[in-house]
Amino acid sequence: MNRKYLLILLGGTLLAAMACGNRARKPADNTAATHTPTVDVPLFNADSAYRYVKEQVDFGARVPNTPEHVACGNYLAEKLAAFGAVVTNQHVNLPAYNGTMLKARNIIGSYRPEAKKRIALFAHWDSRPWADADPDATKHYTPVLGANDGASGVGVLLEIARHLQTSQPALGVDIVLVDAEDYGAHRAYTGMHREEYWGLGAQYWARNPHVQGYRARFGILLDMVGGKRAIFRYESYSQEFASSINKKVWQAAARLGYADTFVARTGGLVTDDHLFINRYAGIPTIDIVPYSEYSDFFEYWHTVKDDMDAIDRTTLQAVGQTVMQVVYEEQ
Numbered sequence: 001m002n003r004k005y006l007l008i009l010l011g012g013t014l015l016a017a018m019a020c021g022n023r024a025r026k027p028a029d030n031t032a033a034t035h036t037p038t039v040d041v042p043l044f045n046a047d048s049a050y051r052y053v054k055e056q057v058d059f060g061a062r063v064p065n066t067p068e069h070v071a072c073g074n075y076l077a078e079k080l081a082a083f084g085a086v087v088t089n090q091h092v093n094l095p096a097y098n099g100t101m102l103k104a105r106n107i108i109g110s111y112r113p114e115a116k117k118r119i120a121l122f123a124h125w126d127s128r129p130w131a132d133a134d135p136d137a138t139k140h141y142t143p144v145l146g147a148n149d150g151a152s153g154v155g156v157l158l159e160i161a162r163h164l165q166t167s168q169p170a171l172g173v174d175i176v177l178v179d180a181e182d183y184g185a186h187r188a189y190t191g192m193h194r195e196e197y198w199g200l201g202a203q204y205w206a207r208n209p210h211v212q213g214y215r216a217r218f219g220i221l222l223d224m225v226g227g228k229r230a231i232f233r234y235e236s237y238s239q240e241f242a243s244s245i246n247k248k249v250w251q252a253a254a255r256l257g258y259a260d261t262f263v264a265r266t267g268g269l270v271t272d273d274h275l276f277i278n279r280y281a282g283i284p285t286i287d288i289v290p291y292s293e294y295s296d297f298f299e300y301w302h303t304v305k306d307d308m309d310a311i312d313r314t315t316l317q318a319v320g321q322t323v324m325q326v327v328y329e330e331q
Contacts, residue, residue: 041328042163044320046313052079053147053155053226053311056125061143062150063129064102064180073105076125076177079158084165085109085175088210090201097185097197104179106201108210111164115172119327120219120283121160122273123153124181124201132187133302140188145307148298150182152226152311156320160327169328174216178202178273195271202273206280217330218245219285221274225319227298228312230290231260232319233267237275242284249286252329253322261318267291288319 055075060068081087090106107125127146131139145151157175164173179201185193196203219242224230234246253262274285291297300306 039329040167041321041325042167044163044317044324045159046317046320048162049155049159049316049320050226050311050313051155052158053151053316054308056151056154057145057147057308061129061145062125062127063143064104064126064183065100069126072125073107073179076154076158077107080107080109080161080175083109083158083161085111085161086113090205090208090210092204094180094200094204096180096183096200097189097191097194100183102180102183102200104201104204106179106205106210107177108205109161109175109177110172110210111161111168111174112172113211117170118172118174118214118216119330120174120176120216120277120285121157121323121327122176122178122202122219122221122277122285123157123223124150124179124199124273125154125177126150126179126182126201128182128302130186131302131304131306134304136304139304140186142304144182144302144304146182147307148224148226148310149301149306150223152224152316153222156222156225156316156323159320160324163324170331171217171327173327174210176205176210178205181273195275198271199273199276203276203280206277209281214281216283218242219274219277219283220245220249220323220326221272221277221285221287221289222319222323223272223287223289224297224301225288225290226311226316227290228310228315230298230312230315232262232288232290233265235267235272235274235287235289235291236269237271237278238286239266241274241278242286245284245286249288249322249326252325253318256318256321256325258318258322261315262322288323
């Protein structure tokens, strides 16, 4: 992921072709689901989700190998446990693109772990070590707080977990908080920029899930889901691997009145955690991410201004309620 993600702004056609050539065979997408309009879906609380975002940001930048990263990881595991999840921690050393060994931690909160039918919800909880997209070049080695890029997706999932504690849906749910997503190559790196430099925690989980032989009906990844005026389109890898899940989610958003936020058109090609989950775990997984080939992810992506001022409760509400609708409707 050259700019966290594989952008197709410069030499895009060539990059896309290379990515296609490296792709594993598309897993079967046997995910048609029953829509149950009368199901009782809890009301998502954007204020609560916002608070969980802020509590992460208050630790500072959550960069692997730092005290802030350790403290926030403990907070997330404790929060999921307090919300009634069976918590599994995957502590693993993962080599970064520059040879740095990262002390990573995937944190999984499982609800109804005995259930065979499952849904997996993903977000990354680490933040970018460097603000290498900042307009001020003197900030290019300053760690990013990652309020939107990381903490927003986790905040939404923590609010969903709060509801799962008291009102569990028909299927089992696993909330998978993956680490070391955002330690990909710095812009100044002169070597080859490879997609596998990103999403290290997701790559590890996809090859070594927290339960041997783990399967889920489908997965939903949340990334940068708290930005102001965010628009979410069908991400292209999501369309390839799990188009029926894209359709399911965007139709749910439309029924809830969020069609202006979830625009049912294909957007850009994004190398994110879901790509490795699709490739290596074979779980049809989509990415809810604000990106198209015509625009950047969000205004303050990989800059020092990715702080709480970048977070909008309205966007958190649209994403959180939509995901809850999908989860609780699944039979």
